[in-house]
Amino acid sequence: MAKYILKRILYLFLTLFIIASITFFLMKMLPGTPFSNQNRLSPDQLAIVKAQYGLDQPIFIQYIRYIGGLFQGNLGTSFQFNNEPVTQLIGQRLAPSMQIGAQAMVLGTILGILLGAVAAIRKNSWVDTLATFVSILGISIPSFVLAVLLQFYLAYKWHIYPVALWDNFQSSVLPTIALAALPLGNVARFMRTEMVDVLSSDYIELAKSKGNSEWQVVIKHALRNSLIPIVTIIGPMAVSTMTGSMVVENIFSIPGIGEQFVKSITTNDYPTIMGLTIFYSFLLILVFLVVDILYVLIDPRIRLGNGGND
């Protein structure tokens, strides 16, 4: 187990290194720099600014410097935004993104599990149809459309929540709902399929033949067995939540890293784009790693996989 984790961590850094390298050279291939957009700088001024950012060096030297910096946790310096180090930019903006991201994933997962489980238990009833309908809506309606609608009705028209503000929990409700819809839909669908499968399995019948009531069967046997595979969709869920957060943060003016990323793209702030790309990749690969380890820990079939007598 320790060996496996170690190997995975090594892979994590290898992948990050590849991503960082590719990102770096892609960015260097770009014809313009943020300064050339502004057209206000004289050639002399441009040279000074370039030297200031180390852009006058040969590409290879720049690359070595960049990668070297990465190892020290330095993601470079932003061209815009007051020349702040990118790490600092991320650090300041990480908390709000994490908060709504985590809230959305937890909310979506819990509701999705409930919805999917109820749909499976009452298969082919109106509850099932309703649950299927809700989960299809969650999957199909893009988070930014949902965010705009929520903002308009719940904030702007009915004044239940703030329109675009970031201070207390109250202000995180709407973005959380907008982001939770997709995980909710995905988890509900996944849960329903798993649970229908489990409920028709032989060991559930045996559990019934023991004298368990319908609910005892669900709680003691069906839930646990259908919940384990849910772990596998946490990774993709993190990816989609991250995607959604970029626009949702923008719509609700949340000072998070998603909003920062979109801002950097529209202002050609390459160091920030690169830094955030590497940071996002790191975050997601880490999530996938943790999920894989978690799966091994909670599924006895994998944990003790080599102890079988068959």
Place this chain on the structure above:
Amino acid sequence: MEIPQIPKDKFKFLNNAGNKEQEKIGTPALTYMQDVRRRLFKNKVAVVCLTLLTIIVFISVFAPIIAPYNPNAQHATLSNLPPKLGNLNIPGFNGYQNMGGKMVDAYAQVHAPKGTHYLLGTDYLGRDLLSRIIYGTRLSLIVAVLATLVDLLIGIPYGIVSGWKGGMTDNVMQRIVEIVSSVPNLIVVILMMIILKPGLISIVLAIAITDWVTMARLIRAQTFQLKEQEYVLAARTLGESSTKIATKHLIPNLSSTIIIQTMFTIPNAIFFEAFLSFIGIGIPAPNASLGTLLSDGQKAFRFLPYQMWAPAIILSIIMIATNLLGDGLRDAFDPQSSD
């Protein structure tokens, strides 16, 4: 026990021995595809979705004929007009607009020529929204279809080769797949969009470059299984060429996987296009796509909600219909999965 009285002649033997009738199979066998089609058309939800999508595709294909106006023609004087449906007085579609608490005929205010009416209103440049939505849907669908095609063109051969060759080739190909898939989709797409010039081709490439991995994985796994099937072994023993085996035996058997996966690739591509255009790095102005329309609509949503509702509804309908049709197809191809 009472023994029933039975007429003697009833105890005649029927001479069943050697009767071969009973070995006959009663109903004619349906081919697999016939069976799939029957199951699909029995699924009401899938039929409704199929119909909706057919209508949307039809309108997109014939957009130049169907769209009432040029989608990019600007009329500075006729900007931000609310929807108006002929001279019918339907609230919300009568050209009236709330201005300072009073309903005002917006068309009369800007002195629009008599008989002017925009079914879904106009945008801030006075462009007909209906025409823009028709063209926008067309563009979004083109992106989705092209991305899916590229996806298929890379994913299927990649998966087949990887699965068929096995061994070292497979190993190397799978490592590549692993690296590509360990980078978050969206980041690759965004990086591609920054590097390439904004436009249709860039979006298609950016989406396809990440999407083919899923297809390749599925196809590889299936090819692995098919390779061991007796009929494929037989074809190999008989010396059929690899290309022939691939087209004659593999592709037909992979078709269900391909069709189902395609139904999930299309909404994904539509979403990414909308997403990229929404954050401003997608389809460049003045062309409309569902994403740019949503982005424009969002800016004006607070005061002119109709400008966002229409593209939002169309986008949602396409997404819902493709997802549900995908479910329907999966159930039709694999009846066990549904119950």
Place this chain on the structure above:
Amino acid sequence: MDKILEVKDLHVNFATYNGTVQAIRGVNFDLSAGETLAIVGESGSGKSITVRSILQLLAKNADINKGTILYHGEDLLKKSKKEMDNIRGNKISMIFQDPMTSLDPTMTIGKQVAEPLLIHNKVSKKEALGRAEEVLRLVGIPNPKERMNDYPHQFSGGQRQRIVIAIAIVDYPEILIADEPTTALDVTVQAQIIDLLKELQQKIGTAIIFITHDLGVVAGIADRVAVMYAGKFVEYGSVDEVFYNPQHPYTWGLLDSMPTLDTSEDDHLNSIPGTPPNLLDPPKGDAFAPRNEYAMQIDLEEQPPFFKISKTHYAATWLLHPDAPKVTPPKGIQKRFEKFKKLGDSK
């Protein structure tokens, strides 16, 4: 003997997309304390559905639309859900066909075996686990104390079936229903499981209803045998009567398709031609008639009643009607008749 279970005129229908399937069409039998009744039939004959009706473990689209199932004189079909829960796993328990899939893959076997005790008795977890360990030892799991904390995938198929049996008997049920408990196992393991069931029956005195499609297994365990076809019993009697004095042509067919020690190289095994009838639209007369070499006109028109052969032996075939012509059964069956005579003489 004391009759603990009486099934009377049981009818079960299944609602399907294509219509109503009349899976069980009037089944009657009884069970005495401590005895073993085997129900034999090919797949789809309704044997599994018959026994599942007793525990009401049928699929949701099933409907027991007629009949009574009397357990100590009380109709199980009239019991509430809660009352049935109290009977399952306690008074009547069940062993399933496939040990590879019958155990919860994410629960230790100790907990799984102890579960019925915790449901039905006021015992502490510790006591229940102690009992579970005892029973695991009884069914022949080596080192039960250590293995209690293992998961199902760590056991072989035969061991898993022993665990399933342990779950079924842990609360000393009065009736044990074994639904093809040996079908999924290797032949050598099959024999071990049969021996185990016999041994346990002696130790705890449970009655067993044994479902199988394999007549060869029946001889070793059953006191009485019932042969089932297309949702009905066609013949039932003591093991000797059904094996050596069979009267129904379907029983002849089944016995004739089974190799015995006497089967010589020249004899070929016969199969029964055709397939069972479609129970969406069951035939008016004898369901076996289309496949029956000895079918008569009356078989197509009317269902045969049970004719009594001895106090314990009945068969539903018109061939037993006094007016029916005498037929010569297949050679293998004639040999069996001879054996039956000898059995009778020796008694």
